[in-house]
Amino acid sequence: MDLNLRRLRSFVTVAEELHFTRAAGKLFVAQQSLSKQISQLETNLGTPLLQRSSRKVELTPAGQAFLTAAREVLARFDQGVAETRSIGRGEQAxxxxxxxxxxxxxxxxxxxxxxxxxxxxxxxxxxxxxxxxxxxxxxxxxxxxxxxxxxxxxxxxxxxxxxxEPCVAGVSTAHPLGSRERVCVQDLLDEPVAIGRTDDTVWHDFWTLASHRSSGSAHHLVETNSQSEEVEVVAAGMACNITPSAARRYSPHPGVRFVPIDGYPGSxxxxxxxxxxxxxxxxxxxxxxxxxxxxxxxxxxxxxxxxxxx
Structure with a gap:
């Protein structure tokens, strides 16, 4: 299919303006030429992209889908051109x-x-x-x-x-769960949970076991600002935390024991x-x-x- 960049840009401009005269003006082409380009594009794709009437222009469902794809293609192409020119000028990418x-x-x-x-x-x-x-x-x-x-x-x-990788529970070595070889999610639901401050609810819910709680949230959260702060909170016995098993290699602490959690998905x-x-x-x-x-x-x-x- 001859889906050249000129036709893609023409379609995107028409789709954004929803008006052939205004779009032709922005593209500096004749309206008749622009209409022909869009018609050729629709012929190549085998489906109408626009619904035209004497009063308005609207995107069809296929046109809405193709608009997203066309924008992505043009954005990637423009970025590639800019990067190539930058390298050609001797600039370091x-x-x-x-x-x-x-x-x-x-x-x-x-x-x-x-x-x-x-x-x-x-x-x-x-x-x-x-x-x-x-x-x-x-x-x-x-x-x-x-x-x-x-x-x-x-x-x-x-x-x-x-x-x-598997998830583990970080608990103080003085905590009763610290002597366990493994724990299950139910063992942790009544424990205070340390969690980094974030507005990302998907992230927040996973690391606080929200999907296993009837209320959807822990009864007590200790919010932290960094991994090291979270580890210190756990070591002090103020809360436990749910963390990747790599914490044992990357954030070891003599006051914290990391215990595998049965029945919880990995990260x-x-x-x-x-x-x-x-x-x-x-x-x-x-x-x-x-x-x-x-x-x-x-x-x-x-x-x-x-x-x-x-």
Missing amino acids: TLRVGFIVGAALELTTPILNEFTRCRPEARVELHEFAFADPSAGLAGATTDVAFIRLPCSTQGLATTALFT TVAVAHRSNQLTPLVASFVRAAETVRDRESGIVRMIQGSSGPS
């Missing part, structure tokens, strides 16, 4: 990589190395974010790509899973980007992450199987 504590765990360094090997001309900026922003900068467009931990709100994001680490912002650099980073994930199967198995008590 920069990729802003966001992450929250732990990033992609033991896969982080291999992924960064693989990306650097594939795109040696690019400069990587690493930005760490607190639990307040589980999107690691993607929601506010301050990063281009990020290591995020699911579940969290992924509206407008495209994600590629790297691994899923998935993924590489993510805004769904309408797949630039060549971002695509290269995602491919590097997939390459390392598939190549380092032993590391992935270790991460996904790390469910023993500690």
Whole structure:
């Protein structure tokens, strides 16, 4: 199909203006020429995109779907052109990589190395974010790509899973549950829960066991600002926390014991980007992450199987 960029831009302009005369003026083309382009596009696609009458122009359901796709294609193309021109001028392309504590765990360094090997001309900026922003900068467009931990709100994001690891309960070594080899969700429902401050309800509900509570929320929450603060709260016996099993390797504390939780789903680490912002650099980073994930199967198995008590 001859879906060239000129026709896509013409369609997007008409769809946004819903008026052929105004759209033709914005595109600096004759209205007759614009109508012909849209008709050719509809012929190529085999379905009407617009409903025309003497009084108004409206998008058909197919047109609404195609508008989303056309905008994404044009945005990606424009970003690629800008990046290519920047590199051609000798400017160094920069990729802003966001992450929250732990990033992609033991896969982080291999992924960064693989990306650097594939795109040696690019400069990587690493930005760490607190639990307040589980999107690691993607929601506010301050990063281009990020290591995020699911579940969290992924509206407008495209994600590629790297691994899923078990969840554990962090409890004070003086707590009665600290002597247990394993616990179940019911053992934790009456306990105060430490949770990082965030407006992301999907993230908040998962790490407070909300789906297992009749009220939907814990009777007592201790909100924290960082991983280290959360660990200290747990060590002091002020609350327990629900956390990935990697906390035993990345946040050990002599006053905290991490106990596996039976009957609770694991947490998935993924590489993510805004769904309408797949630039060549971002695509290269995602491919590097997939390459390392598939190549380092032993590391992935270790991460996904790390469910023993500690």
